Amino acid sequence: MPAPFSKSGCATFLAPMQDISDAPFMAIFADFGSPDFYVAEYFRIHEYYEFEASIMRAIMSRPCGRPVCAQFIGEDEFYMAKAAAQLGKYPEITMLDLNLGCPAPKIYRKNVGGGLLRNPDKIKSLMRALRSEWGGCLSVKMRLGFESALEFPKLLDAVLENPPDFITVHARTVRQLYRGAPDYKYIAYAVKHSDIPIIANGDIVSCGRVREVLDSTSCAGVMCGRQAVRNPWIFRQIKEMLEGSDIFRPTLGDVRLYIDRLSRNILAKGGVLHADSVLKKFLNFVGLGVDPRGEFLYCMRRARGMSELLKVCDAFLLRDPSIPFADTPYPGLCSRPNHEAICQ
Ligand SMILES: Cc1cc2nc3c(=O)[nH]c(=O)nc-3n(C[C@H](O)[C@H](O)[C@H](O)COP(=O)(O)O)c2cc1C
Incomplete structure (x- = not known):
């Protein structure tokens, strides 16, 4: 299913954040200004996986009637495909994302999340497995590389071998964690080298930054995480900026x-x-x-x-x-x- 937004607009996303992005937190944005899409905390997919009730509640909550994307973290093709097929039975769930970015050592050491960026072949086979069982919109949320952003072109090729419907790029490496300036030129690279929408993520701190990133990368939208926790009016402000009206x-x-x-x-x-x-x-x-x-x-x-x-x-x-x-x-x-x- 193609992404439910175009390459030429500016779709807005609330980023997935463990222990933060639950249903009550998402509901706050209904009053302060909703993004177009929300992404829930990840489901850990392994042999004994379960869909945690609180994450399911967040996905089903559809704040302001907007879709909440589910996210998987894992490395086993069989269970990933099985979980995707199971999720596909819920008509309310239309979007699924693969986590290729979590930088926590206890996660990446298991070769999941950001750890998968060390293994492009694994990324290809996971995408093939998810595609085989998931008929909805499929996306990937990735970083620029594990050690270095120089890995990005090869990783992008691996992701695009079984192309998702859109990609969110957090413009930092796993080693950078959440520090250092994001390098948005790799987002411009992804836009240039793929036919699908690319969403920019990492320090989208203000409307001014959104304008800068849209102009310099031609991305299809932005995702805000910590910045939306700091300033829950950010999506309203982005919308006002894009419409040319006064910014709250x-x-x-x-x-x-x-x-x-x-x-x-x-x-x-x-x-x-x-x-x-x-x-x-x-x-x-x-x-x-x-x-x-x-x-x-x-x-x-x-x-x-x-x-x-x-x-x-x-x-x-x-x-x-x-x-x-x-x-x-x-x-x-x-x-x-x-x-x-x-x-x-
Ligand atoms: C507390 C916290 C929890 C996070 N949990 C997730 C997660 O479950 N899945 C994911 O893909 N990214 C997760 N992230 C990364 C964010 O989605 C986002 O990519 C990152 O914070 C950069 O965006 P920002 O500069 O707007 O915060 C988390 C980030 C934070 C700060």
Whole structure:
């Protein structure tokens, strides 16, 4: 099935993020501005695979009536094909993605996710297996290479041997993890060397960045992950930019309301012992746009318990709620929780 968007527009995607992109998180975008498509956390496909209920719920939730793409991570052709056939029985599930990018060592050491980028022949046979059993839209989400971006042309050829319907390229290598500047020129290369739509991913931080990437690569759209956690209005802003209308500029007061939504989601799940730690996971991204010196990040990381944490949010965000929320992350701040707020 061809991609449900064209090569010449700008389709928008919420990136898959483990322990973040669940149904309640996706639902937030219905109020703040929905992307065209969502991608769910991955299903691990192996001999004893199961489709986890929470991921299934996210896929079936269809926020704003938009499709949620399922994602597989695995390396066994037989079980991948079997799982694809099983997923195909759900008429609501129309999109399936193969993860070729996860950089966590405990994942890539099993030769799945980003680990598959070390084995182009395996990529070819996995794509053949998925194609044989999956009749819906099939995509691949890949990085530029394992060690080096110089691997990209060969990896792209391997992916294109049994072509997916579109490819998302996170313009970093596995070794880079989430650091260093994405190299978008490889996205331009993929656009030039394939007939299918290419989606750009990696530090799509703002409308300005979207414009830059569209102009320099001619990609068919963008996928936002951490940037959408930081700024859930990003898809609305992209749409407004593309339409040429005024772009919504959230204030710190708006951000405080977003944090309320996040807290309610966390508390509604019940059984969350450390709700404050779960909220901090989100605030590590939100905080990148609150103040340039990283004082919010510093204080919120030290808050103990939910009520103390929300008091810190009030202190920083409601002191003057009309202050604009930064459009892009303040330079030098760090989202990694075990770091001081300011990156060395
Ligand atoms: C917490 C977290 C979890 C992620 N989980 C997944 C995943 O399950 N599947 C996947 O393909 N990528 C996953 N990614 C990668 C993102 O989808 C995305 O490719 C990456 O963060 C780069 O985009 P960004 O700069 O907009 O965040 C994850 C990233 C983060 C930060």
